[in-house]
Amino acid sequence: MPTLxxxxxxxxxxxxxxxxxxxxxxxxxxxxxxxxxxVGGGLDSLALTTFMLAAEAQVGTQLGVDxxxxxxxxxxxxxxxxxxxxxxxxxxxxxxxxx
Amino acid sequence: xxxTRFLLLGDWNLDPLARLLNLDGxxxxxxxxxxxxxxxPVLRGPLDADYVVVWTRPEGASSRLRARLTLEDAExxxxxxxxxxxxxxxxxxxxxxxxxxxxxxxxxxxLGDADPHVGFAGELAQINARLYAAxxxxxxxxVLDAAGWLAQVGPQAYDPRxxxxxxxxxxxxxxRVAAREIRAGLGAILGRSRKLLxxxxxxxxxxxxxxxxxxxxxxxxxxxxxxxxxxxxxxQIKALTRAGVILAIASxxxxxxxLEAIHKHPEMVLRAADFATWRINWLDKATNIAEMLxxxxxxxxxxxxxxxxxxxxxxxxxxxxxxxxxxxPKDKMLYGKALRDLRCFDRPGLTAEDxxxxxxxxxxxxxxxxxxxVASQEDWLAALELxxxxxxxxxxxxxxATQLLNKTNQMNVATRRMSEAELLACASEGRVxxxxxxxxxxxxxxxGLVGVQGDMVTDFLLSCRVMGRGVEQAxxxxxxxxxxxxxxxxxxxxxERNGPMLDFLTGQGFARxxxxxxxxxxxxxxxxxxLVRAE
Numbered sequence: 214m215p216t217l218x219x220x221x222x223x224x225x226x227x228x229x230x231x232x233x234x235x236x237x238x239x240x241x242x243x244x245x246x247x248x249x250x251x252v253g254g255g256l257d258s259l260a261l262t263t264f265m266l267a268a269e270a271q272v273g274t275q276l277g278v279d280x281x282x283x284x285x286x287x288x289x290x291x292x293x294x295x296x297x298x299x300x301x302x303x304x305x306x307x308x309x310x311x312x
Numbered sequence: 313x314x315x316t317r318f319l320l321l322g323d324w325n326l327d328p329l330a331r332l333l334n335l336d337g338x339x340x341x342x343x344x345x346x347x348x349x350x351x352x353p354v355l356r357g358p359l360d361a362d363y364v365v366v367w368t369r370p371e372g373a374s375s376r377l378r379a380r381l382t383l384e385d386a387e388x389x390x391x392x393x394x395x396x397x398x399x400x401x402x403x404x405x406x407x408x409x410x411x412x413x414x415x416x417x418x419x420x421x422x423l424g425d426a427d428p429h430v431g432f433a434g435e436l437a438q439i440n441a442r443l444y445a446a447x448x449x450x451x452x453x454x455v456l457d458a459a460g461w462l463a464q465v466g467p468q469a470y471d472p473r474x475x476x477x478x479x480x481x482x483x484x485x486x487x488r489v490a491a492r493e494i495r496a497g498l499g500a501i502l503g504r505s506r507k508l509l510x511x512x513x514x515x516x517x518x519x520x521x522x523x524x525x526x527x528x529x530x531x532x533x534x535x536x537x538x539x540x541x542x543x544x545x546x547x548q549i550k551a552l553t554r555a556g557v558i559l560a561i562a563s564x565x566x567x568x569x570x571l572e573a574i575h576k577h578p579e580m581v582l583r584a585a586d587f588a589t590w591r592i593n594w595l596d597k598a599t600n601i602a603e604m605l606x607x608x609x610x611x612x613x614x615x616x617x618x619x620x621x622x623x624x625x626x627x628x629x630x631x632x633x634x635x636x637x638x639x640x641p642k643d644k645m646l647y648g649k650a651l652r653d654l655r656c657f658d659r660p661g662l663t664a665e666d667x668x669x670x671x672x673x674x675x676x677x678x679x680x681x682x683x684x685x686v687a688s689q690e691d692w693l694a695a696l697e698l699x700x701x702x703x704x705x706x707x708x709x710x711x712x713a714t715q716l717l718n719k720t721n722q723m724n725v726a727t728r729r730m731s732e733a734e735l736l737a738c739a740s741e742g743r744v745x746x747x748x749x750x751x752x753x754x755x756x757x758x759x760g761l762v763g764v765q766g767d768m769v770t771d772f773l774l775s776c777r778v779m780g781r782g783v784e785q786a787x788x789x790x791x792x793x794x795x796x797x798x799x800x801x802x803x804x805x806x807x808e809r810n811g812p813m814l815d816f817l818t819g820q821g822f823a824r825x826x827x828x829x830x831x832x833x834x835x836x837x838x839x840x841x842x843l844v845r846a847e
Contacts, residue, residue: 234335236335236336259328267484283477
């Protein structure tokens with residue numbers, strides 16, 4: 214079972230990918246409390262889509278587990294799941310534990 | 313320089329591509345995705361953009377293809393789309409159209425996918441052939457090959473969930489390649505491509521150090537993977553010369569030893585005649601390169617320098633930051649790929665002048681030798697036996713004239729940049745005359761252009777290759793002829809690069825009015841020029 218910190222690192226790797234396609238002033242910082250989506254978040258809905266797929270790929274590559282972030286449950290409450298790096302890391306861990 | 317405005321049209325959400333194009337880059341682009349799935353209506357309407365990118369999915373090219381009917385049923389839709397693209401090309405600077413492709417493994421019939429009657433692959437090949445044929449004679453429309461992008465990216469190019477979640481047809485890795493290609497294409501159209509490739513020799517053009525192992529011991533050709541890779545690399549460079557890229561050598565070696573290798577090695581592809589100039593000595597390479605740039609009358613932003621030595625690369629980067637000095641792969645078999653990946657020699661098309669450019673630069677060396685042999689500038693001009701041909705702008709010279717207009721910086725009165733269609737429109741409103749130059753050493757080709765509308769000289773430009781040998785004076789006489797002896801004003805507009813034009817006009821003693829120069833009287837054609845008028 215991966216640790217929360219390992220999940221965070223996988224998410225940071227996905228953010229690295231996203232940041233490569235963002236202008237300097239819009240790059241997203243690598244902190245647990247960084248707001249990703251919702252009020253004050255660095256990702257709009259289009260960027261969130263790209264990030265979800267990048268995060269799934271990084272979790273798969275780095276932690277050896279398949280998770281589906283673009284699922285019905287997460288998409289119904291995106292600000293809760295994708296609100297911050299920390300909330301997403303905990304959600305990923307929850308998915309790993311329950312599947 | 314302000315950003316070039318792009319409008320992206322297609323039957324999918326092109327916003328991610330717009331975002332990538334809007335990132336900092338050279339040339340700068342300001343891209344906007346058009347309304348979703350409104351390609352033909354938007355192409356038919358007013359277009360508020362410099363360039364349009366049309367990128368539809370195959371099923372987006374035709375509602376009938378979407379319904380999985382045959383190509384025959386889709387004829388009308390396809391013809392309408394292609395006609396709308398052709399029509400839009402008349403109203404913008406250019407149109408890029410991306411070929412139709414399907415994600416890897418998308419077919420369902422296996423062998424039957426290639427069947428031209430029932431298979432998707434067969435249909436794709438046919439509609440793409442139709443696309444190339446429809447745009448082949450549109451000078452400012454370019455087809456972008458998405459199949460090549462797919463080959464580069466592989467399975468990462470596509471994720472079906474992107475369509476479900478955001479109506480995005482292609483994944484980010486493919487869009488990154490597309491953005492890079494569009495920017496490279498625009499750079500080529502704007503004349504930003506590099507013109508000069510400066511090469512080190514040892515372990516760059518061949519394997520080994522010629523001063524130590526002699527030309528017989530070099531790794532070049534033979535039954536050796538590295539040797540074969542160097543031959544392939546040289547062939548690739550030779551092909552660049554046919555596209556107008558000039559070659560030069562900057563090598564720390566004894567010149568006779570290095571030249572002996574170039575002359576005698578049986579597997580050398582590049583010979584001395586392929587290089588416009590060289591500095592093969594033990595002096596500082598950056599100084600040598602600066603000298604060669606001056607000799608060839610090219611700016612550092614025109615040049616690329618390849619050298620296997622990190623120390624030499626760092627030195628040239630430091631001394632000449634505008635020269636492109638890429639890292640070289642450790643594996644010599646990857647030199648060719650690294651050079652291709654630079655994408656700095658892109659051309660929007662090829663002209664006869666491109667193919668002859670390397671020879672022209674060699675001829676230039678002979679002219680310089682003559683200059684050192686005669687006593688005065690006048691004697692030199694007379695000895696050159698200059699012949700100038702004046703020809704109206706026409707279909708046959710349009711491509712080259714446009715290329716010249718968009719590339720010339722130093723001797724350019726207003727630095728106007730135009731598409732072929734825009735230049736043609738200028739010619740219909742006033743007079744545009746192209747100037748071909750030839751002398752006893754060879755043909756410079758179409759190197760000058762004069763545009764006059766009423767009493768205004770809107771364009772007066774001359775390639776730096778022929779500056780300073782009296783052609784400018786002949787062009788002044790041409791302006792006088794076009795103005796029928798009436799006073800004219802040169803619509804000078806200062807840029808960072810056109811100081812030579814300012815000096816030339818100032819030197820004529822013309823009066824200033826704001827930025828413009830007023831010329832009451834213009835000189836006759838110089839006596840040292842033989843004038844030919846082409847119809």
